[in-house]
Amino acid sequence: MRVLVFYATVEGQTRKIAETIARQAEKDGNEVIVTDANQMGFVGAGTYDATIMCAPVHMHRYSSPFVHFAHEWKDALNSRPSAFVSVSLAIASNNAEERQEAEEIASELLQSTGWEPRTVHHCAGALKYTEYDFFKRWMMKRINSKEGGPTDTSKDYEMTDWSELEGFVTQFLADAKNQMKAA
């Protein structure tokens, strides 16, 4: 299958997630194109057999270029198998309300754009204290100390479960291939 992996990122973790998805999809025998939401001149989702869209939550929302793409290409996306990988830290929280909020942010995106992916995979991102500027580091430490997350700002914390992500990709693409054969 021809697979599009489309992603947005601010701090780079979702790019790493998109690259892992692409590697796994290739390992599973697919032809894969990876595209950044900020890349100019991209023509769209219409020519791919399946699409995996990945975006991080920042300040309770996804970036505008990503939302715009989902809205603009919803008909093409809805006409074939697509999946949404939502990247956040709240999904890794011990607090059920926080996890629920991460799920609601994803549901709201789908409602507002009309995009209907076959599946939504919630993926924990990373806390990159050493790469943040002073204000971001202060804010992220404050949020994490309230929620019982890591607060040692001399380190970075990668929460992403890579083997769960790879398993998700293999399953989604196997289902997509079966649907194509059955159609």
Ligand SMILES: Cc1cc2nc3c(=O)[nH]c(=O)nc-3n(C[C@H](O)[C@H](O)[C@H](O)COP(=O)(O)O)c2cc1C
């Ligand atoms: C300024 C900032 C705001 C964030 N806001 C949220 C948020 O509202 N909810 C959440 O679950 N995670 C939030 N995060 C965590 C990010 O989703 C996480 O760090 C993710 O790995 C970022 O992906 P990226 O590196 O691709 O940008 C925030 C992170 C930063 C740096």
